[in-house]
Amino acid sequence: MQNAVATFAADNPRLAQVYFYLTDYKNKPLDQTAFNNMDQYFQKLKQYHLQAVLRFAYIWDDAHPKSQEPTTEQVVAHIKQLAPWIAQHRDQIANLQAGFIGAWGEWDSGARSRMNEKEILQAMLANTPKDLFIQVRYYNIKSRNVDPQSSDWQRVGFHDDYLIGRPHVWNTAGADPNSAEWQAMAKQSQSVPVDGEMIWGSANASDNNGQLISAPLIAQRLAAHHFTSLSIAHNYKEDGKDYSLSAWKRQLVTPALLDQYKLPYQKLWFKDANDNEVSRSWYEYIRDYLGYRLAVKDISYQNDEQNIDYQVNLTNYGLAAPVLINKAELVLLDAAKNVVAAKDVTDIAHLQPLQTLPIKWQVDKALVSQAKYLAFKFTGYSNTGNRLANNINFADGYNYLLTLN
Template sequence: MRSFLGRACTAAAALVVLLPGVAHAAVAPPPPGTVIRLYQMSTEVFANPGRGFFTYTETHLRADGSGHVPLDPAVLASARVTEGHSLVFRIFYLERYRAADSISRADLDLVRADLTAARSAGVKVVARFAYTDDSDEDATPARTVRHIAQLGKVITENADVVAAVQAGFIGRWGEWYSTRNFTRTDWQDRRQVLSALLAATPVSVPIQVRTPQIKRRLAPKTPRVGIHDDCFLAGTDDYGTYTGDDREWLAAQGSSMLVGGETCAPSARSGWANANAEMAAYHWTYLNPSFHEGVLQSWGSAGRDEAARRLGYRLRLLKATLPASARPGARTTAQIILVNDGYAAPLQNRPLRLVLSTGVRNVNVGIRTDLRTWTPGKAVILNATFYAPSVPGTYPMSLSLPDPVPGLATTPAYAIRFANSGVWDETTGRNSLGVSLVVTR
């Protein structure tokens, strides 16, 4: 069996083809010993890693020692299971450090503890750090950069559960306006903050800035810098989020650039039709489900459910042509066709494996692809060639898309689930293809 494992993994091959639409491509009749399986679409709202509506949380480190509220893993896990929230938004207010250069070890440990709580709950964190939620009292640029260096070490240690870090720090709520220490005309100080964040955090962690103009001015060619629009659908320019041709520019960006945020006020254009069109055009990955209530309620339950399904990626199996029988060690092939019904491509590449289950151990056939190229509305064809097991038996087949980080790879909560009825196995984190390969001599 050990020799077969090596052959299966090294012999695997794959081809990814993007088709203009979701119609099935014309294919030749399947060869003998293969079966064709069609898959039923599911409309269920469920959690998938790094996308969707999030659980909003905030905490404070005030000068008098008050305000800290730790993350509760049980609450986060419940929201993941019952509400489909795989993300938690966490804003850390650093009030006591506006006039201090160094964050204490005890307070850094509080940040670490929150990230540990997220990991135990099976969710990831969108983090923001700010100095105030009620004034313009932020820290000086030099002090902010020092704090970023300290916090960056915590983020780096826990990058496996950090979905993104918002640029934060500057101004009220960390939204880069209403600031005492950063002028609107001197972009060099703001550049220092963004550059410090990029330098202090791993390249696997996206950084989000508040407006397209910030990215276009400070990081136009940095793919990991995305946008968070925190006044989505408010007025014609989302309360200053967009200027000039920003909307056209954003729509032209790749669907794997991270875009998310929240609504903040009802307007003439905040209804569901506009919301749906703009989330699709700008490739939204996540959204706050608790603010603004007036905007979200106007979408109706059908609109909110569709947003919950389509934010980020939503991968759905269409058709598979699979081997149903083979001789031991015989060369065989599988073809799988799927589509992304979401607003965006997956932000993170991860392994894709065809799993043949033996009951005692699993045989993994790696399929080479890059999920970040699985753009919305396009069918993806995967072809895998491998050798049948050398030991006769019945091998149910499934697809596995685990987290790429080894520490999370065996946790089902961090694996991608397909939007099909009857395929997901929550105990293994795999998607059944509904066909078994029978190996006989």
């Protein structure tokens, strides 16, 4: 892990893709050694302030998959064993991927035919925290095994581990953008997290006609299915070579190009703090707009004899809604940064790209008189405050919107 952190330090990642292979336990229960090893790894994640995109799997040797494959009964038993551990580490897990079935936990068709996939997915849903999203590799894993009328339907997101820019049959929803599955994923991804992974750079020769992956095409795909995360271990600088992500750093993007590709952006992103124009690259665009990008558009207030009515208009310029944000609030802080009053913002997680959420708050003047700042805080399950895409003061998890008289 230390080497990976050093390799990608300049990219400042906040997530780590974590695979735990249970190969040695395919015929027996997990022992304390297994849990100790996982604990030690998660302690390292915490040291580096990383959350896990977590997957369990058995098969790493795809040339001999059956030799490493457990029974359905053993998988379900392991899921039940893992339940308390997953709950204990909930704050360190961004998403849990379905895993368990097939090579690398990617649910290939052969492995799916040999396993009871519905029993396994239902065991995961039943034995994990209800606020933890589970991502599946293919759309039909969800459509075949989860009742659309159940609360579990809203817990199941997606991960596409074969991004090459253009549609492909190995994509989560297949190769046809006009298909019912593709359109269903486009709709459902508005409210669930979606993870992405490009092919390895060395596979460009065989899988992408020897070409680097197109940044505009990837950006359009990330937007169409509202991706919230993307692996930077793939097609970047593995093997000591420069691949697609490296090339994107040298490819400039402009407002005209983003308009041409119908991609969202914040006009101020092309300005520095002194209002001077700045050049931007496709790498920067995908880095900054992947998932959500929240910014306060404007603030207004009115007062009468008793109250002050604030309205803060919050716009999402990102490619996806902030589905992993579980708490947001407007707060009044005094000079010592203590909370004087707070208002929960309950519908932020579903704020779609280029939509604006008006946050209205009526506050008694007596409370306002005790405050020095109006601030905004929003957090995920790690409970770490996130920064708005505004040029304002940010400290201790608070975005400082106004200094009050």
